[in-house]
Amino acid sequence: MLRWSKILVFLLCLTPLFQLAWRVWNQDLSANPTEFIQHFTGDWTIRLIIATLAVTPLRKLLGLPDLIRFRRMIGLFAFFYGCLHFLTYLWLDKLFDFQAILKDVSRRPFITAGFTALVLMLPLALTSTAGWIRRLGGKRWRRLHLLIYLSAIAGVAHYYWLVKSDIRQPMLYATLVALLLAWRLVSWSIA
């Protein structure tokens, strides 16, 4: 039962990738395919970060402690889509011109924020294995993984600073992240 539910969540997390592949195959990516792929992969990165942040509150509120078994996978998929997103920037926008990339990262707040969000996820992805939890010890591991909060905030800021005037979508993500972080603040202060 657990095994099957894990496979199901795995496939669910892969669905956006299949959807994107289908659109590539059908050349259904608009007149600006790069922009389409960037927005698509960026959207799914933020959505999956929000999903990982939602796991703990949902476990408590719904009384479903087993949900924890999906959290690592969802988090790794968020990192995966984040990497795809970053790759389109490195390759299609910047053609691996690292000087131009450094200039961008240092001069443009929305690039700085997006880069920060991804870099913060890197140690979390690397230490996501059972071996690393053991090596670090539960307490230190948990403390390290608080970085996902910063990553989520940076990711939302990245999106907010990117849009020209219609801020509804980034505000929706910002609200969800704020609610999920506020829930933690409240539950810590009660405990």
Next chain:
Amino acid sequence: MLIHKPADLRYSEITPKSVYLNRRKFLAGIPAAFLGARELLSPCARAQAGVKLPNLVKGPFSTDEKPNSYNDATHYNNFYEFGTNKNQPAENAGKFKTYPWTVSIEGDVARPRKFSIDEIMKLAPLEERVYRHRCVEAWSIVVPWAGYSLSTLLKQVEPTPKARYVAFESYWDLRQMPLARPELAGIAFPYVEGLRLDEAMHPLALLSVGMYGEALPPQDGAPVRLVVPWKYGFKSIKSIVKIRLVASQPPTTWNLANPHEYGFYSNVNPHVDHPRWSQATERRLPSLFQNHPTQMFNGYADQVASLYTGMDLKKYY
């Protein structure tokens, strides 16, 4: 690398409409074909979207770069009255009523008056001009427009010596444009734009009523729009209903929304970055790569640079 086609190839041969028209769209196009036939009986229907423009003459200033496909130019639009996603105008503007239509010209002019779209279509021979179109978002396309110099229309009303700027206003109607609300789009409506009078009188500034040899489709600003190819795309206001000659610099929509990012002039300039992204390069669609060098005044420096002699373009961005 751009492969240049021989100049004697017409865009219609390069990107035949039939390539992208699938069967369903072909069937959906049959009513339009009837409209086309009806147009032979009723000259008034000439301004309606998709109708072939007869007697197009080749205009000046055309680039020999390859125009984008009709499908790209009509399904990737910034027209916030019909939604802020670029696929939305094509989906939402289908029923936009662009006939009958009048453009009112007023302000500091000797002969203020209203022009019907039929009068505008007949005011001068319609020229085909293939212009580069550079969006402030750092993508660009090449479009064969149809129209004539804006100066032709402005001369009709005889601007007085007081007139130093031209203010433009787009159509705005929530019944036809339910998404055109500031709380949804993040910009004010109606959309307004402006030019200095000498910019507006420059022959390169085009009053466009068509593209790809046909009347403008609604999502591209039917029935009449501005095309100012040396400025970022948002200066080229769509679906114009009012033109006002004025003494002082008029407000412009994107400048009102974010004065720090969008200036009144908004000339294409690779040396002046948008605060949030570089303007040094662009993505020439449908290319995937952001590697096309952006040219000063979008490549029209020879024609328009003299308009800005002595001006600090970093200050007047």
